[in-house]
Amino acid sequence: MAVYKNYIGGNWVPSSGGVFSSINPSTExxxxxxxxxxxxxxxxxxxAAEDAQKKWSNIPAPRRGEILLxxxxxxxxxxxxxxxxxxxxxxxxxxxxxxxxxxxxxxAEYMAGEGRRxxxxxxxxxxxxxxxxTVRMPVGVVGIITPWNFxxxxxxxxxxxxxxxxxxxxxxxxxxxxxxxxxxxxxxxxAGVPKGVVNLVTGPGDPAxxxxxxxxxxxxxxxxxxxxxxxxxxxxxxxxKVGLELGGKNGIIIMDDADIDLxxxxxxxxxxxxxxxxxxxxxxxxxxxxIKKKFENALVNRARKLRLGSGLDSKTDVxxxxxxxxxxxxxxxxxxxxxxxxxxxxxxxKHGTRGFFYKPTVFTEVSIDMRIAKEEIFGPVLxxxxxxxxxxxxxxxxxxxxGLSSSIYTNNIKNAFQAIENIEAGITxxxxxxxxxxxxxxxxxxxxxxxxxxxxxITGIEEFSEIKAVYIDYSGKLQRAQIDIEx
Ligand code: UN1
Numbered sequence: 001m002a003v004y005k006n007y008i009g010g011n012w013v014p015s016s017g018g019v020f021s022s023i024n025p026s027t028e029x030x031x032x033x034x035x036x037x038x039x040x041x042x043x044x045x046x047x048a049a050e051d052a053q054k055k056w057s058n059i060p061a062p063r064r065g066e067i068l069l070x071x072x073x074x075x076x077x078x079x080x081x082x083x084x085x086x087x088x089x090x091x092x093x094x095x096x097x098x099x100x101x102x103x104x105x106x107x108a109e110y111m112a113g114e115g116r117r118x119x120x121x122x123x124x125x126x127x128x129x130x131x132x133x134t135v136r137m138p139v140g141v142v143g144i145i146t147p148w149n150f151x152x153x154x155x156x157x158x159x160x161x162x163x164x165x166x167x168x169x170x171x172x173x174x175x176x177x178x179x180x181x182x183x184x185x186x187x188x189x190x191a192g193v194p195k196g197v198v199n200l201v202t203g204p205g206d207p208a209x210x211x212x213x214x215x216x217x218x219x220x221x222x223x224x225x226x227x228x229x230x231x232x233x234x235x236x237x238x239x240x241k242v243g244l245e246l247g248g249k250n251g252i253i254i255m256d257d258a259d260i261d262l263x264x265x266x267x268x269x270x271x272x273x274x275x276x277x278x279x280x281x282x283x284x285x286x287x288x289x290x291i292k293k294k295f296e297n298a299l300v301n302r303a304r305k306l307r308l309g310s311g312l313d314s315k316t317d318v319x320x321x322x323x324x325x326x327x328x329x330x331x332x333x334x335x336x337x338x339x340x341x342x343x344x345x346x347x348x349x350k351h352g353t354r355g356f357f358y359k360p361t362v363f364t365e366v367s368i369d370m371r372i373a374k375e376e377i378f379g380p381v382l383x384x385x386x387x388x389x390x391x392x393x394x395x396x397x398x399x400x401x402x403g404l405s406s407s408i409y410t411n412n413i414k415n416a417f418q419a420i421e422n423i424e425a426g427i428t429x430x431x432x433x434x435x436x437x438x439x440x441x442x443x444x445x446x447x448x449x450x451x452x453x454x455x456x457x458i459t460g461i462e463e464f465s466e467i468k469a470v471y472i473d474y475s476g477k478l479q480r481a482q483i484d485i486e487x
Pocket of ligand 1: 103149150224277278279280281434435436437438
């Protein structure tokens with residue numbers, strides 16, 4: 001079986017920590033061996049990045065943008081191959097894997113255009129003959145730590161703005177999807193990104209991720225993953241620019257005036273698409289009590305019919321979970337739900353004997369204080385909660401520590417706007433599910449979902465650049481701000 005290497009300073013090199021394997025979650029078979037990077041490998045990558053960064057940031061931003069456009073073109077060309085590889089490595093169904101690669105194309109194209117913008121502001125001075133503006137500077141060497149659930153798109157959300165802003169990167173992907181990372185890195189190399197600007201180190205969070213987070217020369221960290229790791233990063237990164245995209249416990253409110261079939265489609269897609277493994281996945285349905293029974297029956301009917309299987313099979317609706325631990329986690333939460341007194345309507349068990357499959361699971365009679373209604377499960381486990389008034393629904397929506405995505409199905413514009421105003425989340429959808437963010441809008445959340453950063457769109461540029469305020473005094477004399485002001 002192939003042994004894949006790290007990419008440091010433009011060379012594919014072995015690590016000093018041995019290798020580990022990546023597993024196909026449908027077959028449980030290994031698909032390749034990857035480097036288990038040690039802290040010393042991370043240090044070499046940081047040194048290479050430091051050397052390359054100045055030269056890279058001196059290249060005019062429009063030219064950097066052109067290189068990003070080449071990455072987009074290569075991604076487009078390789079879309080099918082990458083999507084298949086992604087399905088093989090982490091399980092999501094092929095149509096979704098294609099969407100994942102497309103999201104990377106989209107962000108690469110968007111950020112390529114930023115090469116000709118990277119706008120600052122100009123603003124008047126309080127003094128005569130003085131000019132004020134802001135310009136953007138790179139952060140420097142940044143560490144990027146990415147998850148397995150969007151193994152091409154999420155790295156691209158971080159890499160593309162980082163590159164167009166003139167940073168150099170040390171990237172550690174999840175150990176569940178190192179092959180996707182190697183393949184994306186190869187495209188980046190082929191597109192002409194200079195040696196040392198993007199460095200790839202694979203391996204478990206400890207020691208490689210730890211070394212990235214703590215490294216003194218690292219100026220920024222961008223992480224997407226669990227809340228606990230995010231908390232650890234804030235405690236260990238020291239003074240760095242840190243961007244965090246953490247968990248979610250996203251809900252869908254269904255009003256009694258909603259189009260129920262439309263809502264049903266949205267719930268099935270939000271809860272069981274990507275086997276529930278999106279930060280934006282819907283894990284709570286907050287449904288008006290008048291339509292609860294009808295909705296519940298229809299939902300269970302649909303959930304039971306979903307076909308589980310390999311994501312490469314075009315008949316499959318729901319692929320496997322990413323690994324054995326994920327199956328155990330879903331099972332653990334099902335047991336917790338039962339003990340807490342929630343009523344299991346369907347699913348609640350593993351599917352088949354080979355592969356990490358778990359049946360789409362629906363609980364009802366769930367109350368907001370139950371753990372299944374509060375904690376992120378990251379699997380196909382959905383909780384139904386009922387309400388009488390919109391205010392109550394919004395209160396339930398907000399009764400969790402997270403605040404990433406949210407949705408309301410209603411045909412009443414007042415309800416829609418009240419939800420937009422009162423839901424505490426980074427994203428609110430009206431008459432659409434909780435998943436499906438587009439790359440030119442800010443992506444991120446409030447409360448324990450993050451630390452205020454928003455990825456993608458123009459906010460992606462903010463995450464990966466520093467702002468400098470520039471004052472140009474052409475009066476030829478000392479002018480004291482706040483003091484020599486004309487009144
Ligand atoms: C994630 O799950 O971390 O909005 C990202 C969506 C996708 C991105 C999800 N475009 O569901």
